[in-house]
Every structure is written in C-alpha cells, then in structure tokens.
Ligand SMILES: NC(=O)C1=CN([C@@H]2O[C@H](COP(=O)(O)OP(=O)(O)OC[C@H]3O[C@@H](n4cnc5c(N)ncnc54)[C@H](O)[C@@H]3O)[C@@H](O)[C@H]2O)C=CC1
C-alpha cells in the first residue's frame with residue numbers, strides 16, 4: 001500500500017458501524033490497516049468479524065448515542081481494549097420524516113441529540129485524549145442537506161447543517177493541536193436511512209434523475225474518502241466537507 005494512505009498501527013472509533021455507511025467506512029479503514037472500535041446500540045458482530053478476517057484487532061463498544069453519557073466511556077474503552085485512539089468517525093445518525101407544520105418536539109430533540117449533540121461531545125472526548133497524545137483525525141458524516149434544504153426532514157437538515165459549521169469550528173480550534181477535523185457529505189446512499197425514499201416511486205425517480213452517476217450510492221463508495229481523511233495524506237486538509245455524491249451537487 002502507498003504509505004501516504006497506510007493506517008497500520010492506528011486505532012479508529014466508528015459510530016454506527018453495524019450497518020450502512022458506518023460499516024462501509026469501518027471495513028475500508030480496516031483494509032487500510034487500522035484496528036477498529038465498532039460503536040453502536042445494536043450488534044456489530046459482522047463488521048468486527050470481517051475486520052478480524054483482514055488481520056485487524058476489532059472490538060464492539062455498546063453505546064446509545066441518543067445521549068452524551070457514553071462519550072468519555074467510549075474513549076476509555078477504546079484505549080483500554082485497543083491501546084490508543086487516532087481516528088474518530090462520527091457516523092451514527094437518525095432521520096425523522098414529517099411535514100414541518102406537524103413536526104413534533106420529540107422528533108426534533110431525538111434527531112438533534114443523536115446527530116449533532118452527541119457528535120460534538122464525542123469529538124470533545126476524543127480530542128481530550130488526542131491532544132496530549134500528538135493529535136488525530138476526526139471525520140463527521142454530513143449530508144447533501146448540509147448544503148440544501150431537503151423536504152419533510154427539518155430536524156435532520158438542521159442537524160446536518162450544524163455538522164458543517166461544527167466541522168469548521170472544531171478545525172479552527174484544534175488544527176494547531178494536531179487534529180484534522182473534516183466531514184464527508186454522502187449523496188443518496190441505499191441504506192436504512194433512505195429506505196422511505198427508495199420505496200417511494202416518485203421520490204426514487206426524482207433522485208435517480210438527478211444523479212449524474214446514474215445510480216444510488218453504496219456504503220463502500222464512502223470508503224476511499226474516509227481512508228484519505230483518516231490518513232497522513234490529509235495532514236493539511238482542515239474543515240473540509242468532501243461530497244461523495246455521484247455528482248448530485250454538480251447538477
Ligand atoms: N443514506 C444516505 O443517503 C445518507 C446517510 N447519511 C448519514 O450517514 C450516517 C449513517 O446512516 P446510514 O448508513 O445511511 O443509515 P443506517 O440507518 O444504516 O445507519 C445508521 C447507524 O446509526 C446507528 N445509530 C442510530 N442511532 C443511534 C444511537 N442512538 N446510538 C448508537 N447508534 C445509533 C444505527 O445503529 C446505525 O448503525 C447517518 O449519520 C446519516 O445521516 C448522510 C448522507 C446520506
């Protein structure tokens with residue numbers, strides 16, 4: 001492997017690593033050499049088994065990221081089990097769909113707490129470990145709705161817009177401490193998160209028509225961007241939001 005992208009000896013925490021984009025990213029980081037702490041509410045056995053089959057160390061850390069309570073514990077368990085923490089991928093997220101006129105406080109708080117508040121406090125917990133240990137890489141998972149409004153997903157759009165601002169702010173504050181904070185903005189990727197869109201004939205057609213690549217994205221499409229931003233190839237990349245969208249934003 002080109003040494004610029006070699007993650008051997010690095011340890012990556014990936015939240016929501018049991019499914020979808022998180023699993024795709026965790027396996028790409030493992031393929032590039034990183035050991036993996038797969039964080040999530042539900043079973044990540046498949047991710048961990050596959051990472052181990054590549055010769056990596058991989059551990060499951062159970063945590064519910066709808067509150068910030070587990071943030072410090074995730075960092076401590078990662079260091080206890082895998083010896084260090086170099087890379088954090090803040091991927092776990094949820095979406096709630098309803099017209100804004102009917103949107104409930106519960107649907108607002110649930111999404112903001114998981115997609116934005118937990119992202120900040122887990123980044124803070126990771127940075128408190130990374131700074132005295134020479135730095136690291138933090139990658140937040142943004143969205144097309146970091147740049148666009150979307151429809152019927154008000155708390156999701158607010159959370160992903162917030163991720164964009166937070167990524168830049170944290171990059172400003174922590175660049176001098178040796179931490180690179182960046183984001184990946186996936187396009188429309190076929191996962192549980194977008195199941196309602198895939199199942200809706202009209203929305204599915206509208207989405208397909210707008211993607212120059214001519215297909216929905218797949219979780220593994222995000223792997224290359226994650227490896228790049230986690231690697232020393234990205235040492236001078238700060239506060240960037242890297243779209244991996246089949247050309248959606250270019251349309
Ligand atoms: N699928 C898509 O088109 C896009 C997805 N994204 C983002 O990618 C990320 C991953 O989503 P997908 O893989 O698409 O969907 P997914 O539904 O397969 O994955 C979501 C992951 O987050 C975890 N999660 C949710 N709530 C949690 C909680 N309270 N505690 C711990 N883990 C929790 C789930 O267990 C799951 O592993 C999300 O942040 C989503 O907003 C961003 C842009 C596009």
Ligand SMILES: O=C(O)C(=O)C[C@H](O)C(=O)CO
Pocket residue numbers: 095142143144145150151153185186187188189193194197
């Ligand atoms: O537009 C929607 O509705 C979505 O579900 C948006 C996707 O989840 C997304 O984040 C696209 O980047």
